[in-house]
Amino acid sequence: MTxxxxxxxxxxxxxxxRSGIDQSDxxxxxxxxxxxxxxxxxxxxxxxxxxxxxxxxEWCNEPFCQLIGRPRISILGVRLADVFPLRRDGELLTEDxxxxxxxxxxxxxxVDVLEYAPETSSPRQIRISxxxxxxxxxxxxxxxxxxxxxxxxxxxxxxxxxTLGALTxxxxxxxxxxxxxxxxxxxxxQANWAGSSDMEEVFSESLFGLxxxxxxxxxATAFDQPTLDQFVEFDLADAIRAAARMAKGHWxxxxxxxxxxNRGDAPVIGDxxxxxxxxxxxxxNAAWAVGARRKREGxxxxxxxxxxxxxxxxxxxxxxxxNGIGIAPEHVDRIFDPFFTTQSDTDALGQGLFVAxxxxxxxxxxxxxxxxxxGGARLVVRLPSYEPF
Amino acid sequence: MTFDEIAEQTEHPSVEVDENGFITGVRNGFQEMLGWxxxxxxxxxxxxxxxxxxxxxxxxxxxFVATGQPHLxxxxxxxxxxxxxxxxVELVHHIAAKRFENGEWRFISMVREI
Numbered sequence: 001m002t003x004x005x006x007x008x009x010x011x012x013x014x015x016x017x018r019s020g021i022d023q024s025d026x027x028x029x030x031x032x033x034x035x036x037x038x039x040x041x042x043x044x045x046x047x048x049x050x051x052x053x054x055x056x057x058e059w060c061n062e063p064f065c066q067l068i069g070r071p072r073i074s075i076l077g078v079r080l081a082d083v084f085p086l087r088r089d090g091e092l093l094t095e096d097x098x099x100x101x102x103x104x105x106x107x108x109x110x111v112d113v114l115e116y117a118p119e120t121s122s123p124r125q126i127r128i129s130x131x132x133x134x135x136x137x138x139x140x141x142x143x144x145x146x147x148x149x150x151x152x153x154x155x156x157x158x159x160x161x162x163t164l165g166a167l168t169x170x171x172x173x174x175x176x177x178x179x180x181x182x183x184x185x186x187x188x189x190q191a192n193w194a195g196s197s198d199m200e201e202v203f204s205e206s207l208f209g210l211x212x213x214x215x216x217x218x219x220a221t222a223f224d225q226p227t228l229d230q231f232v233e234f235d236l237a238d239a240i241r242a243a244a245r246m247a248k249g250h251w252x253x254x255x256x257x258x259x260x261x262n263r264g265d266a267p268v269i270g271d272x273x274x275x276x277x278x279x280x281x282x283x284x285n286a287a288w289a290v291g292a293r294r295k296r297e298g299x300x301x302x303x304x305x306x307x308x309x310x311x312x313x314x315x316x317x318x319x320x321x322x323n324g325i326g327i328a329p330e331h332v333d334r335i336f337d338p339f340f341t342t343q344s345d346t347d348a349l350g351q352g353l354f355v356a357x358x359x360x361x362x363x364x365x366x367x368x369x370x371x372x373x374x375g376g377a378r379l380v381v382r383l384p385s386y387e388p389f
Numbered sequence: 390m391t392f393d394e395i396a397e398q399t400e401h402p403s404v405e406v407d408e409n410g411f412i413t414g415v416r417n418g419f420q421e422m423l424g425w426x427x428x429x430x431x432x433x434x435x436x437x438x439x440x441x442x443x444x445x446x447x448x449x450x451x452x453f454v455a456t457g458q459p460h461l462x463x464x465x466x467x468x469x470x471x472x473x474x475x476x477x478v479e480l481v482h483h484i485a486a487k488r489f490e491n492g493e494w495r496f497i498s499m500v501r502e503i
Contacts, residue, residue, distance in 0.1 A: 031450070034451035035456065037448065038451060052441055058442075
Protein backbone atom coordinates (compact mmCIF):
# COMPACT_ATOMS: atom_id res chain seq x y z
CA MET A 1 0.00 0.00 0.00
CA THR A 2 1.24 3.47 -0.80
CA UNK A 3 0.03 6.94 0.03
CA UNK A 4 1.28 8.35 -3.22
CA UNK A 5 -0.96 8.34 -6.28
CA UNK A 6 -0.44 5.04 -8.19
CA UNK A 7 1.62 5.06 -11.33
CA UNK A 8 2.71 1.57 -12.33
CA UNK A 9 1.13 -0.15 -15.30
CA UNK A 10 -1.00 2.83 -16.30
CA UNK A 11 -1.11 4.14 -19.82
CA UNK A 12 -0.24 7.80 -19.29
CA UNK A 13 0.71 10.66 -21.48
CA UNK A 14 1.85 13.67 -19.57
CA UNK A 15 1.48 14.31 -15.87
CA UNK A 16 -0.82 17.26 -16.21
CA UNK A 17 -4.16 17.90 -17.81
CA ARG A 18 -4.11 19.48 -21.23
CA SER A 19 -5.80 22.55 -19.81
CA GLY A 20 -2.57 23.26 -17.91
CA ILE A 21 -1.77 23.33 -14.22
CA ASP A 22 -2.17 27.10 -14.16
CA GLN A 23 -5.90 26.56 -14.50
CA SER A 24 -6.09 24.32 -11.46
CA ASP A 25 -6.83 27.16 -9.08
CA UNK A 26 -9.65 28.34 -11.31
CA UNK A 27 -11.04 24.82 -11.54
CA UNK A 28 -10.81 24.35 -7.76
CA UNK A 29 -12.58 27.67 -7.27
CA UNK A 30 -15.36 26.71 -9.67
CA UNK A 31 -15.69 23.27 -8.08
CA UNK A 32 -15.90 24.93 -4.66
CA UNK A 33 -18.70 27.19 -5.92
CA UNK A 34 -20.51 24.23 -7.48
CA UNK A 35 -20.16 22.25 -4.26
CA UNK A 36 -21.69 25.10 -2.21
CA UNK A 37 -24.47 25.48 -4.76
CA UNK A 38 -25.20 21.74 -4.72
CA UNK A 39 -25.20 21.64 -0.92
CA UNK A 40 -27.42 24.72 -0.62
CA UNK A 41 -29.95 23.58 -3.22
CA UNK A 42 -30.07 20.12 -1.65
CA UNK A 43 -30.84 21.63 1.77
CA UNK A 44 -33.94 23.44 0.50
CA UNK A 45 -37.31 21.83 1.11
CA UNK A 46 -38.70 23.08 -2.21
CA UNK A 47 -38.06 20.81 -5.21
CA UNK A 48 -35.66 22.34 -7.77
CA UNK A 49 -35.05 21.16 -11.33
CA UNK A 50 -32.68 22.15 -14.14
CA UNK A 51 -33.64 21.19 -17.70
CA UNK A 52 -31.86 21.41 -21.04
CA UNK A 53 -33.00 22.89 -24.37
CA UNK A 54 -35.36 19.95 -24.94
CA UNK A 55 -36.87 20.04 -21.47
CA UNK A 56 -34.81 17.04 -20.31
CA UNK A 57 -33.78 16.94 -16.67
CA GLU A 58 -30.12 17.82 -16.12
CA TRP A 59 -30.22 18.04 -12.33
CA CYS A 60 -32.74 18.03 -9.53
CA ASN A 61 -32.54 18.07 -5.74
CA GLU A 62 -33.69 15.34 -3.39
CA PRO A 63 -37.12 16.93 -2.62
CA PHE A 64 -38.03 16.61 -6.30
CA CYS A 65 -36.95 12.94 -6.28
CA GLN A 66 -39.16 12.43 -3.23
CA LEU A 67 -42.09 14.27 -4.84
CA ILE A 68 -42.12 12.00 -7.89
CA GLY A 69 -40.82 8.91 -6.08
CA ARG A 70 -37.85 8.22 -8.35
CA PRO A 71 -34.08 8.34 -7.76
CA ARG A 72 -32.15 11.09 -9.53
CA ILE A 73 -29.99 8.78 -11.58
CA SER A 74 -33.08 7.29 -13.23
CA ILE A 75 -34.52 10.61 -14.44
CA LEU A 76 -31.45 12.45 -15.75
CA GLY A 77 -31.94 12.99 -19.46
CA VAL A 78 -35.67 12.22 -19.22
CA ARG A 79 -38.10 14.95 -20.27
CA LEU A 80 -39.61 16.73 -17.27
CA ALA A 81 -43.08 16.48 -18.85
CA ASP A 82 -42.78 12.66 -18.88
CA VAL A 83 -41.92 12.21 -15.20
CA PHE A 84 -43.85 15.21 -13.92
CA PRO A 85 -47.17 15.41 -15.82
CA LEU A 86 -49.29 18.38 -14.83
CA ARG A 87 -52.96 19.22 -15.19
CA ARG A 88 -54.92 22.45 -15.41
CA ASP A 89 -58.61 22.22 -14.48
CA GLY A 90 -58.34 18.45 -14.73
CA GLU A 91 -56.95 18.49 -18.27
CA LEU A 92 -53.51 17.00 -18.81
CA LEU A 93 -51.13 19.58 -20.29
CA THR A 94 -49.61 18.76 -23.64
CA GLU A 95 -45.83 18.81 -24.16
CA ASP A 96 -46.02 22.36 -25.53
CA UNK A 97 -48.19 23.54 -22.64
CA UNK A 98 -45.92 22.12 -19.95
CA UNK A 99 -44.19 24.90 -17.96
CA UNK A 100 -40.77 23.53 -18.97
CA UNK A 101 -41.60 24.05 -22.66
CA UNK A 102 -43.31 27.40 -22.07
CA UNK A 103 -40.39 28.86 -20.11
CA UNK A 104 -37.81 27.58 -22.60
CA UNK A 105 -39.77 28.99 -25.54
CA UNK A 106 -40.53 32.39 -24.07
CA UNK A 107 -37.42 33.16 -22.04
CA UNK A 108 -39.74 35.05 -19.70
CA UNK A 109 -40.11 34.37 -15.98
CA UNK A 110 -42.94 31.92 -15.36
CA VAL A 111 -45.20 31.45 -12.35
CA ASP A 112 -48.15 29.07 -12.48
CA VAL A 113 -50.21 26.87 -10.18
CA LEU A 114 -51.01 23.46 -11.59
CA GLU A 115 -52.18 20.07 -10.40
CA TYR A 116 -49.80 17.16 -10.09
CA ALA A 117 -51.67 13.87 -9.79
CA PRO A 118 -49.30 11.00 -8.95
CA GLU A 119 -50.69 7.49 -9.30
CA THR A 120 -49.90 6.49 -5.75
CA SER A 121 -51.08 9.48 -3.74
CA SER A 122 -53.65 12.23 -3.73
CA PRO A 123 -53.42 15.14 -6.23
CA ARG A 124 -51.24 18.06 -5.19
CA GLN A 125 -51.49 21.73 -6.14
CA ILE A 126 -48.02 22.81 -7.20
CA ARG A 127 -46.83 26.36 -7.72
CA ILE A 128 -44.08 26.27 -10.30
CA SER A 129 -41.82 29.23 -10.91
CA UNK A 130 -38.83 29.39 -13.17
CA UNK A 131 -37.19 30.84 -16.22
CA UNK A 132 -34.77 29.90 -18.97
CA UNK A 133 -31.36 31.15 -19.96
CA UNK A 134 -30.25 31.11 -23.61
CA UNK A 135 -26.53 30.34 -23.92
CA UNK A 136 -26.93 30.44 -27.71
CA UNK A 137 -29.72 30.08 -30.24
CA UNK A 138 -29.45 26.29 -29.94
CA UNK A 139 -28.59 25.90 -26.29
CA UNK A 140 -30.95 26.90 -23.52
CA UNK A 141 -31.38 25.83 -19.93
CA UNK A 142 -34.31 26.20 -17.60
CA UNK A 143 -34.42 26.27 -13.83
CA UNK A 144 -37.63 25.63 -11.88
CA UNK A 145 -38.61 25.84 -8.23
CA UNK A 146 -41.73 24.03 -7.08
CA UNK A 147 -43.83 24.56 -3.98
CA UNK A 148 -46.65 22.38 -2.76
CA UNK A 149 -49.53 24.82 -2.17
CA UNK A 150 -52.24 22.19 -1.68
CA UNK A 151 -52.88 23.26 1.92
CA UNK A 152 -53.02 26.97 1.06
CA UNK A 153 -55.43 26.23 -1.80
CA UNK A 154 -57.69 24.25 0.52
CA UNK A 155 -57.71 27.07 3.07
CA UNK A 156 -58.53 29.58 0.35
CA UNK A 157 -61.40 27.44 -0.92
CA UNK A 158 -62.72 27.01 2.61
CA UNK A 159 -62.58 30.75 3.17
CA UNK A 160 -64.45 31.37 -0.09
CA UNK A 161 -67.04 28.74 0.80
CA UNK A 162 -67.50 30.31 4.23
CA THR A 163 -68.06 33.69 2.56
CA LEU A 164 -70.47 32.15 0.08
CA GLY A 165 -72.25 30.37 2.92
CA ALA A 166 -72.65 33.60 4.88
CA LEU A 167 -73.92 35.38 1.76
CA THR A 168 -76.40 32.61 0.99
CA UNK A 169 -77.58 32.49 4.56
CA UNK A 170 -78.19 36.26 4.54
CA UNK A 171 -80.04 36.08 1.22
CA UNK A 172 -82.28 33.29 2.45
CA UNK A 173 -83.16 35.29 5.55
CA UNK A 174 -83.95 38.36 3.40
CA UNK A 175 -86.10 36.39 0.95
CA UNK A 176 -87.98 34.30 3.51
CA UNK A 177 -89.57 37.33 5.08
CA UNK A 178 -91.33 38.70 1.94
CA UNK A 179 -92.04 35.11 0.92
CA UNK A 180 -94.12 34.77 4.08
CA UNK A 181 -96.43 37.69 3.31
CA UNK A 182 -96.67 36.76 -0.39
CA UNK A 183 -97.87 33.33 0.72
CA UNK A 184 -100.39 34.69 3.21
CA UNK A 185 -101.68 37.20 0.62
CA UNK A 186 -102.15 34.49 -1.98
CA UNK A 187 -103.88 32.24 0.56
CA UNK A 188 -106.17 35.19 1.50
CA UNK A 189 -106.97 35.89 -2.14
CA GLN A 190 -107.59 32.19 -2.78
CA ALA A 191 -109.95 31.95 0.17
CA ASN A 192 -111.88 35.09 -0.78
CA TRP A 193 -111.89 34.76 -4.52
CA ALA A 194 -115.27 33.94 -5.93
CA GLY A 195 -114.15 33.95 -9.49
CA SER A 196 -113.47 31.40 -12.17
CA SER A 197 -111.88 27.98 -11.83
CA ASP A 198 -109.00 29.29 -13.96
CA MET A 199 -108.04 31.65 -11.14
CA GLU A 200 -108.27 28.82 -8.59
CA GLU A 201 -105.71 26.98 -10.70
CA VAL A 202 -103.45 30.07 -10.78
CA PHE A 203 -103.59 30.28 -6.98
CA SER A 204 -102.82 26.56 -6.60
CA GLU A 205 -99.88 26.78 -8.96
CA SER A 206 -98.56 29.85 -7.16
CA LEU A 207 -98.75 28.07 -3.80
CA PHE A 208 -97.09 24.98 -5.29
CA GLY A 209 -94.28 27.21 -6.54
CA LEU A 210 -93.88 28.75 -3.09
CA UNK A 211 -93.73 25.27 -1.56
CA UNK A 212 -90.87 24.34 -3.83
CA UNK A 213 -88.97 27.56 -3.08
CA UNK A 214 -89.34 26.95 0.65
CA UNK A 215 -88.21 23.38 0.21
CA UNK A 216 -85.08 24.58 -1.59
CA UNK A 217 -84.37 27.01 1.26
CA UNK A 218 -84.62 24.14 3.77
CA UNK A 219 -82.09 22.27 1.68
CA ALA A 220 -79.76 25.25 1.54
CA THR A 221 -79.84 25.74 5.31
CA ALA A 222 -78.71 22.12 5.75
CA PHE A 223 -75.37 23.21 4.36
CA ASP A 224 -74.64 25.41 7.33
CA GLN A 225 -71.40 23.93 8.59
CA PRO A 226 -71.69 22.51 12.09
CA THR A 227 -69.38 24.10 14.56
CA LEU A 228 -67.23 21.89 16.72
CA ASP A 229 -69.29 22.71 19.82
CA GLN A 230 -72.24 20.96 18.11
CA PHE A 231 -70.12 17.81 17.87
CA VAL A 232 -70.88 15.38 20.66
CA GLU A 233 -70.35 11.68 21.25
CA PHE A 234 -73.39 9.54 20.53
CA ASP A 235 -74.25 6.04 19.38
CA LEU A 236 -75.06 5.44 15.75
CA ALA A 237 -78.11 3.38 16.76
CA ASP A 238 -79.71 6.44 18.41
CA ALA A 239 -79.30 8.52 15.24
CA ILE A 240 -80.83 5.68 13.20
CA ARG A 241 -83.86 5.54 15.51
CA ALA A 242 -84.31 9.30 15.32
CA ALA A 243 -84.05 9.16 11.51
CA ALA A 244 -86.59 6.34 11.30
CA ARG A 245 -89.03 8.44 13.34
CA MET A 246 -88.42 11.49 11.12
CA ALA A 247 -89.12 9.49 7.95
CA LYS A 248 -91.96 7.37 9.31
CA GLY A 249 -94.54 9.16 7.15
CA HIS A 250 -92.73 7.83 4.08
CA TRP A 251 -92.22 4.16 5.05
CA UNK A 252 -95.05 3.48 7.50
CA UNK A 253 -97.58 2.26 4.93
CA UNK A 254 -95.24 0.55 2.49
CA UNK A 255 -92.51 -1.26 4.44
CA UNK A 256 -91.55 -3.02 7.60
CA UNK A 257 -88.45 -1.42 9.09
CA UNK A 258 -85.93 -3.36 11.17
CA UNK A 259 -83.56 -1.30 13.29
CA UNK A 260 -80.76 -2.73 15.44
CA UNK A 261 -80.91 -2.07 19.20
CA ASN A 262 -78.52 0.34 20.85
CA ARG A 263 -75.78 -1.89 22.28
CA GLY A 264 -73.53 1.09 22.84
CA ASP A 265 -70.93 -0.40 20.53
CA ALA A 266 -71.06 2.12 17.67
CA PRO A 267 -69.87 5.39 19.20
CA VAL A 268 -69.30 8.25 16.78
CA ILE A 269 -68.69 11.95 17.22
CA GLY A 270 -70.58 14.57 15.27
CA ASP A 271 -73.75 16.62 15.06
CA UNK A 272 -76.47 14.06 15.91
CA UNK A 273 -79.33 16.12 14.46
CA UNK A 274 -77.52 16.59 11.14
CA UNK A 275 -76.65 12.91 10.96
CA UNK A 276 -80.23 11.93 11.76
CA UNK A 277 -81.36 14.25 8.94
CA UNK A 278 -78.95 12.47 6.57
CA UNK A 279 -80.13 9.03 7.68
CA UNK A 280 -83.75 10.14 7.27
CA UNK A 281 -83.01 10.89 3.61
CA UNK A 282 -81.77 7.30 3.22
CA UNK A 283 -84.97 5.96 4.82
CA UNK A 284 -87.10 8.22 2.60
CA ASN A 285 -85.27 7.05 -0.49
CA ALA A 286 -85.61 3.39 0.47
CA ALA A 287 -89.30 3.89 1.26
CA TRP A 288 -89.92 5.39 -2.17
CA ALA A 289 -88.14 2.44 -3.88
CA VAL A 290 -90.18 -0.07 -1.89
CA GLY A 291 -93.40 1.87 -2.57
CA ALA A 292 -92.62 1.92 -6.30
CA ARG A 293 -92.22 -1.86 -6.33
CA ARG A 294 -95.45 -2.24 -4.35
CA LYS A 295 -97.27 -0.13 -6.97
CA ARG A 296 -95.84 -2.37 -9.68
CA GLU A 297 -96.48 -5.72 -8.00
CA GLY A 298 -99.61 -4.96 -6.01
CA UNK A 299 -100.50 -4.71 -2.33
CA UNK A 300 -99.44 -8.32 -1.70
CA UNK A 301 -95.81 -7.20 -1.97
CA UNK A 302 -94.21 -6.97 1.46
CA UNK A 303 -91.76 -4.09 1.58
CA UNK A 304 -88.75 -4.38 3.82
CA UNK A 305 -86.06 -1.94 4.98
CA UNK A 306 -83.33 -3.47 7.13
CA UNK A 307 -80.64 -1.55 8.93
CA UNK A 308 -77.52 -3.14 10.38
CA UNK A 309 -74.54 -1.74 12.27
CA UNK A 310 -70.98 -3.03 12.30
CA UNK A 311 -67.71 -1.93 13.80
CA UNK A 312 -64.78 -1.95 11.41
CA UNK A 313 -61.23 -0.82 11.90
CA UNK A 314 -61.70 2.79 13.01
CA UNK A 315 -65.17 3.07 11.47
CA UNK A 316 -68.76 2.62 12.54
CA UNK A 317 -70.70 1.27 9.58
CA UNK A 318 -74.41 1.41 8.90
CA UNK A 319 -75.98 -0.52 6.03
CA UNK A 320 -79.51 0.19 4.80
CA UNK A 321 -80.93 -2.54 2.59
CA UNK A 322 -84.30 -2.46 0.94
CA ASN A 323 -86.20 -4.76 -1.40
CA GLY A 324 -87.49 -1.94 -3.59
CA ILE A 325 -87.07 -1.41 -7.31
CA GLY A 326 -83.28 -1.01 -6.97
CA ILE A 327 -80.88 1.38 -8.63
CA ALA A 328 -80.22 1.20 -12.34
CA PRO A 329 -76.47 0.60 -12.96
CA GLU A 330 -76.23 3.82 -15.00
CA HIS A 331 -77.64 5.79 -12.04
CA VAL A 332 -75.26 4.49 -9.35
CA ASP A 333 -72.72 7.25 -9.90
CA ARG A 334 -75.38 9.97 -10.15
CA ILE A 335 -77.79 9.42 -7.30
CA PHE A 336 -75.76 11.69 -5.00
CA ASP A 337 -75.71 14.51 -7.55
CA PRO A 338 -77.84 17.58 -6.74
CA PHE A 339 -81.21 17.71 -8.52
CA PHE A 340 -80.87 14.13 -9.76
CA THR A 341 -84.02 12.13 -9.17
CA THR A 342 -85.85 9.21 -10.75
CA GLN A 343 -88.95 9.85 -8.64
CA SER A 344 -91.09 11.31 -11.42
CA ASP A 345 -94.27 10.53 -9.49
CA THR A 346 -93.41 12.73 -6.50
CA ASP A 347 -92.41 16.31 -5.79
CA ALA A 348 -88.88 15.16 -4.98
CA LEU A 349 -86.25 17.75 -5.86
CA GLY A 350 -83.30 15.38 -5.96
CA GLN A 351 -81.76 16.96 -2.89
CA GLY A 352 -82.11 14.25 -0.22
CA LEU A 353 -79.15 12.01 -1.04
CA PHE A 354 -77.06 15.02 -2.09
CA VAL A 355 -77.59 16.65 1.29
CA ALA A 356 -77.02 13.30 3.06
CA UNK A 357 -73.66 12.94 1.35
CA UNK A 358 -72.72 16.51 2.18
CA UNK A 359 -73.49 15.93 5.87
CA UNK A 360 -71.90 12.50 6.16
CA UNK A 361 -68.87 12.90 3.91
CA UNK A 362 -68.02 16.62 3.80
CA UNK A 363 -69.06 17.62 7.31
CA UNK A 364 -68.19 14.45 9.21
CA UNK A 365 -65.37 12.88 7.20
CA UNK A 366 -67.37 9.73 6.54
CA UNK A 367 -68.16 7.67 3.47
CA UNK A 368 -71.41 6.97 1.62
CA UNK A 369 -71.86 4.65 -1.32
CA UNK A 370 -74.68 2.89 -3.12
CA UNK A 371 -74.53 -0.76 -4.09
CA UNK A 372 -77.15 -2.19 -6.43
CA UNK A 373 -78.10 -5.72 -5.48
CA UNK A 374 -80.50 -8.35 -6.67
CA GLY A 375 -84.03 -7.29 -5.75
CA GLY A 376 -83.32 -3.96 -4.11
CA ALA A 377 -80.58 -1.57 -3.11
CA ARG A 378 -77.93 -1.26 -0.44
CA LEU A 379 -76.58 2.01 0.93
CA VAL A 380 -73.44 1.86 3.03
CA VAL A 381 -72.48 4.65 5.45
CA ARG A 382 -69.24 4.80 7.38
CA LEU A 383 -68.42 7.36 10.06
CA PRO A 384 -65.15 7.61 11.98
CA SER A 385 -65.49 5.78 15.32
CA TYR A 386 -65.19 7.88 18.45
CA GLU A 387 -62.21 6.66 20.42
CA PRO A 388 -61.90 8.38 23.80
CA PHE A 389 -58.38 8.94 25.02
CA MET B 390 -8.60 -3.93 -0.87
CA THR B 391 -6.73 -0.60 -1.09
CA PHE B 392 -7.17 1.91 -3.86
CA ASP B 393 -3.77 0.92 -5.29
CA GLU B 394 -4.59 -2.78 -5.22
CA ILE B 395 -7.92 -2.11 -6.88
CA ALA B 396 -6.24 0.01 -9.56
CA GLU B 397 -3.47 -2.51 -10.22
CA GLN B 398 -5.32 -5.77 -9.87
CA THR B 399 -8.57 -5.09 -11.63
CA GLU B 400 -9.01 -7.00 -14.85
CA HIS B 401 -11.83 -4.73 -15.97
CA PRO B 402 -11.28 -1.76 -18.24
CA SER B 403 -10.79 1.20 -15.92
CA VAL B 404 -10.31 4.96 -15.94
CA GLU B 405 -8.57 7.09 -13.30
CA VAL B 406 -9.43 10.70 -12.58
CA ASP B 407 -7.85 13.42 -10.46
CA GLU B 408 -9.77 15.74 -8.13
CA ASN B 409 -10.13 18.39 -10.80
CA GLY B 410 -12.07 15.91 -12.89
CA PHE B 411 -9.39 15.19 -15.51
CA ILE B 412 -8.56 11.71 -16.73
CA THR B 413 -5.09 10.70 -15.55
CA GLY B 414 -4.92 7.09 -16.65
CA VAL B 415 -6.72 4.29 -18.49
CA ARG B 416 -6.20 0.50 -18.22
CA ASN B 417 -7.21 -2.80 -19.74
CA GLY B 418 -8.55 -1.45 -23.02
CA PHE B 419 -10.87 1.20 -21.55
CA GLN B 420 -10.05 3.64 -24.34
CA GLU B 421 -10.59 1.05 -27.08
CA MET B 422 -13.84 -0.06 -25.46
CA LEU B 423 -15.25 3.43 -26.04
CA GLY B 424 -13.71 3.76 -29.50
CA TRP B 425 -11.28 6.58 -28.76
CA UNK B 426 -8.36 6.85 -31.21
CA UNK B 427 -6.75 9.85 -29.47
CA UNK B 428 -5.69 9.51 -25.88
CA UNK B 429 -8.28 10.24 -23.24
CA UNK B 430 -5.59 11.25 -20.77
CA UNK B 431 -5.74 14.92 -19.96
CA UNK B 432 -9.35 15.23 -21.11
CA UNK B 433 -12.08 16.09 -18.66
CA UNK B 434 -14.10 13.12 -17.45
CA UNK B 435 -17.15 14.76 -19.03
CA UNK B 436 -15.72 13.55 -22.38
CA UNK B 437 -17.19 10.13 -21.59
CA UNK B 438 -20.34 11.41 -19.87
CA UNK B 439 -23.46 12.19 -21.96
CA UNK B 440 -24.21 15.92 -22.21
CA UNK B 441 -27.51 15.65 -20.31
CA UNK B 442 -25.60 14.36 -17.26
CA UNK B 443 -22.85 17.01 -17.22
CA UNK B 444 -24.58 19.26 -14.68
CA UNK B 445 -25.32 16.37 -12.33
CA UNK B 446 -21.76 15.10 -12.72
CA UNK B 447 -20.11 18.47 -12.09
CA UNK B 448 -22.29 19.24 -9.08
CA UNK B 449 -22.03 15.76 -7.55
CA UNK B 450 -18.28 15.50 -8.21
CA UNK B 451 -17.65 18.95 -6.73
CA UNK B 452 -19.76 18.16 -3.67
CA PHE B 453 -17.82 14.95 -3.08
CA VAL B 454 -14.40 16.62 -3.36
CA ALA B 455 -15.56 19.30 -0.90
CA THR B 456 -17.32 17.07 1.61
CA GLY B 457 -16.11 13.50 1.03
CA GLN B 458 -19.76 12.38 1.04
CA PRO B 459 -20.30 9.94 -1.81
CA HIS B 460 -23.49 9.03 -3.67
CA LEU B 461 -22.18 6.57 -6.24
CA UNK B 462 -19.04 5.09 -4.66
CA UNK B 463 -18.30 1.45 -3.87
CA UNK B 464 -21.31 -0.07 -5.56
CA UNK B 465 -22.18 -1.20 -9.06
CA UNK B 466 -24.04 1.56 -10.85
CA UNK B 467 -25.46 1.44 -14.37
CA UNK B 468 -24.44 4.71 -16.01
CA UNK B 469 -24.94 6.00 -19.55
CA UNK B 470 -21.46 6.45 -21.04
CA UNK B 471 -20.46 8.36 -24.18
CA UNK B 472 -18.34 6.67 -26.86
CA UNK B 473 -16.02 8.64 -29.14
CA UNK B 474 -18.73 8.49 -31.80
CA UNK B 475 -21.12 10.26 -29.35
CA UNK B 476 -23.15 7.06 -29.17
CA UNK B 477 -24.35 6.54 -25.59
CA VAL B 478 -24.06 3.05 -24.12
CA GLU B 479 -25.03 1.91 -20.66
CA LEU B 480 -22.19 0.32 -18.71
CA VAL B 481 -21.82 -0.92 -15.15
CA HIS B 482 -19.39 1.34 -13.27
CA HIS B 483 -17.80 0.46 -9.94
CA ILE B 484 -16.24 3.67 -8.63
CA ALA B 485 -13.68 3.91 -5.82
CA ALA B 486 -11.94 6.96 -4.34
CA LYS B 487 -8.95 7.63 -2.11
CA ARG B 488 -7.58 10.74 -0.48
CA PHE B 489 -3.77 10.79 -0.45
CA GLU B 490 -1.43 12.33 2.09
CA ASN B 491 -1.09 15.51 0.09
CA GLY B 492 -4.87 15.98 0.46
CA GLU B 493 -5.69 15.18 -3.16
CA TRP B 494 -8.48 12.86 -4.16
CA ARG B 495 -8.05 10.24 -6.87
CA PHE B 496 -10.83 8.21 -8.41
CA ILE B 497 -10.99 5.00 -10.38
CA SER B 498 -13.98 3.57 -12.23
CA MET B 499 -13.90 -0.06 -13.32
CA VAL B 500 -16.42 -0.76 -16.03
CA ARG B 501 -18.03 -3.79 -17.59
CA GLU B 502 -20.74 -4.31 -20.11
CA ILE B 503 -24.23 -5.23 -18.92
